[in-house]
Amino acid sequence: MPRTIPPWKIKRKLLVKAEGTTDPKYGHKPNERPAEEYIRYGIINLDKTSGPSSHEVAAWVKRILGLTQVGHGGTLEV
Amino acid sequence: MTGVLPITLEESRKISQVLLHSSKEYVCVMKLHGDIEESKVKEVLGQFEDAIYQRPPLRSSVKRQLRIRRIYYIDFLEMKGRNVLFKVGCEGGTYIRKLCYDVGEIAGCGAHMQELRRTRSGPFVEEGKDFVTLHGVYFWFDKWKEDKKRGILQKFIQPMENGLALIPKIYVRDSAVDAVCHGANLTAPGVLSIENGVVKGSMVAIQTLKGETVALASATLPTMEVLEVDHGTVAVLKRVLMPRSTYPKVWKSG
Numbered sequence: 001m002p003r004t005i006p007p008w009k010i011k012r013k014l015l016v017k018a019e020g021t022t023d024p025k026y027g028h029k030p031n032e033r034p035a036e037e038y039i040r041y042g043i044i045n046l047d048k049t050s051g052p053s054s055h056e057v058a059a060w061v062k063r064i065l066g067l068t069q070v071g072h073g074g075t076l077e078v
Numbered sequence: 079m080t081g082v083l084p085i086t087l088e089e090s091r092k093i094s095q096v097l098l099h100s101s102k103e104y105v106c107v108m109k110l111h112g113d114i115e116e117s118k119v120k121e122v123l124g125q126f127e128d129a130i131y132q133r134p135p136l137r138s139s140v141k142r143q144l145r146i147r148r149i150y151y152i153d154f155l156e157m158k159g160r161n162v163l164f165k166v167g168c169e170g171g172t173y174i175r176k177l178c179y180d181v182g183e184i185a186g187c188g189a190h191m192q193e194l195r196r197t198r199s200g201p202f203v204e205e206g207k208d209f210v211t212l213h214g215v216y217f218w219f220d221k222w223k224e225d226k227k228r229g230i231l232q233k234f235i236q237p238m239e240n241g242l243a244l245i246p247k248i249y250v251r252d253s254a255v256d257a258v259c260h261g262a263n264l265t266a267p268g269v270l271s272i273e274n275g276v277v278k279g280s281m282v283a284i285q286t287l288k289g290e291t292v293a294l295a296s297a298t299l300p301t302m303e304v305l306e307v308d309h310g311t312v313a314v315l316k317r318v319l320m321p322r323s324t325y326p327k328v329w330k331s332g
Contacts, residue, residue, distance in 0.1 A: 004128065004148055004150055005150070006101055006103075006150040006151070006167045007100070007101050007200075007244045008101070008198070008200075008201065008244060010244075010275065012246060012247075012273040012274055012275055013273065013274045014247070014249075014271050014272070014273055015271060015272055015273070015274055015301065015305055016270070016271045017269050017270060017271055017272065017304070017305050018269070018270050018271075019270070020249075020251050020252075020270040020287060021287065022252050022286060022287035022288050023252055026252065026255075026324060026325045026326065027255075027286055027288050027290050027320075027324050027325060028288065028290065029288045029289055029290070030237030030238075030239045030240075030288075030289055030290055031232070031237060033237070035226065035228065035231060038228075038231060038235065038237070039087060039088070039231070039235060040087060040088040040089045040090075041087075041088075041089050041090055041237060041238050042087045042088075042090060042235035042236060042237065042238065043084055043085065043086055043087065043090050043093075043235070043236055043237070043238050043240060043241045044084070044085040044087070044210065044215060044234060044235055044236075045082065045084055045202045045203075045206075045208045045209050045210065045236065046082075046083045046084065046085045046209075046210060046211070046212065046215070047080075047081070047082070047083075047204065047209050047210060047211045047214075048079070048080055048081060048082075048083040048196075049080055049211070049212070050079065050080050054083055057083060057085070057212065058085055060212055061085050061087075061212070061215060064212075064215055064216050064219055065087065065215070065219055067087055067088055068088070069087075069088050069091060070085060070086065070087055070088070070091070071085070071086040071091040071094045072083055072084065072085050072086065072094070073083070073084040073085075073086060073094050073096075073097025073098055073100070073199055073200070073241070074083075074084075074097060074098045074102075074170065074199060075139070076079040076080070076081065076083050076196055
């Protein structure tokens with residue numbers, strides 16, 4: 001029986017329509033954002049332990065980093 | 079439950095929906111309610127590969143209607159008495175507790191989920207240096223506050239773009255960026271390149287040449303047509319991620 005390939009196994013190729021350049025005056029490469037901006041546009045790949053809920057874990061991260069809004073990508077309760 | 083839980087900080091919360099719906103991998107301990115041969119267990123697990131029907135459990139956060147979910151693979155790992163260890167790769171929104179229950183029904187003895195660890199959420203996996211505990215976050219953030227070195231921040235926080243790694247990309251000209259930030263759909267002249275495999279309705283990430291994500295959008299044309307057309311909309315916006323005026327405004331108004 002043919003299996004569906006999981007999305008993380010799909011290899012994509014970039015096809016060019018037109019050549020272009022980008023002006024270094026505007027924006028930043030994701031890894032070169034100023035620290036405060038880097039955090040605000042950041043994600044933590046967290047190793048959740050058993051016990052606290054996903055929601056509680058997110059609240060702790062928020063408090064540790066002194067941020068105002070923190071979310072999570074899907075609860076780990078079900 | 080333990081394992082991979084991506085935490086989205088401030089602005090990156092805007093991509094939480096993408097992570098929520100992304101595919102997952104779990105390692106699960108299932109407890110059988112009767113004694114069953116190992117070969118039979120393997121056979122039953124095999125029957126659940128590919129598409130399955132699931133009704134969300136009573137205690138769930140979504141509407142309880144029958145849904146189809148794709149199981150990419152179920153790898154039997156080992157079995158001790160009535161405990162079965164297996165690894166499952168599945169679409170987002172698959173209930174593993176329900177899967178165990180259903181496996182028990184087909185096996186004829188009943189079963190329940192004993193333990194669950196998420197080993198992947200979209201592009202995020204538990205191998206690799208970027209995977210940190212809550213203690214790690216506390217430790218590294220404290221260290222960063224002392225010497226403010228970028229390298230330390232990068233030990234536990236990564237750009238939101240990493241969370242979009244599995245979504246096909248469209249790279250656009252600098253001159254097209256601010257219009258998108260203001261809510262304009264992406265049109266053909268702004269496109270520099272596009273990844274293959276995009277079909278009509280695919281979620282795509284609109285990127286600058288620096289690799290920043292400008293917005294999430296829904297493609298209105300497949301890859302090959304985007305490469306050919308010279309005018310008209312190629313993607314309609316779903317969510318803008320970059321603030322306005324990051325890039326200069328170059329379109330004419332009024």
